[in-house]
Amino acid sequence: MTFRFVTINDHTQLLSFWKENYFVNELDELGPLKSFLEKNLDLSLLAEDKGEVVGTVLGPFDGRRGYIQKLVVRKDYRKQGLGKQLLEKVIKNLRSAGALYIPINVNAELFTFYEKCGFKVTEQIPMNNTYSTYKK
Numbered sequence: 001m002t003f004r005f006v007t008i009n010d011h012t013q014l015l016s017f018w019k020e021n022y023f024v025n026e027l028d029e030l031g032p033l034k035s036f037l038e039k040n041l042d043l044s045l046l047a048e049d050k051g052e053v054v055g056t057v058l059g060p061f062d063g064r065r066g067y068i069q070k071l072v073v074r075k076d077y078r079k080q081g082l083g084k085q086l087l088e089k090v091i092k093n094l095r096s097a098g099a100l101y102i103p104i105n106v107n108a109e110l111f112t113f114y115e116k117c118g119f120k121v122t123e124q125i126p127m128n129n130t131y132s133t134y135k136k
Helices: 008-021 030-039 084-095 108-116
Strands: 002-005 045-049 052-058 069-073
Touching: 002 084, 008 030, 008 052, 045 084, 052 084, 052 108, 069 084, 084 108
Parallel strands: none
Antiparallel strands: 002 045, 045 052, 052 069
16 A cells, blocks of 8 residues: 555546545546645645555645545445545645644544544534536
8 A cells, every 4th residue: 555645647547536435526627626736735645555546635725724625435445544544644744734723524424433533523513605517
């Protein structure tokens, strides 16, 4: 198993991986992902086993806060510690970049995992103003 930074050259493989193991939307298209990676250089990671992507995590940083996005582990690699490894590595990268606060929004079924990884519930209510035109 190897870990490395995500590059735009990984785009096609990432789309396939995310479609099979999570979801994709317009933010995952080539242009938006390229822009994201250029603004967040060396913060996002993927795990490979025998040349295949088996895990990803994106680590955007806004200058104060870091975020966790697309922490995805291939279905047959889950419950083996890979998600936690990816999370620890991206948090280390975000802290090194200067992130003082790392919030995350999670689905209910993932709550226990993130709690075990040190995340705590806050009183903030997650909201967004996203307009999606993505068609599956």
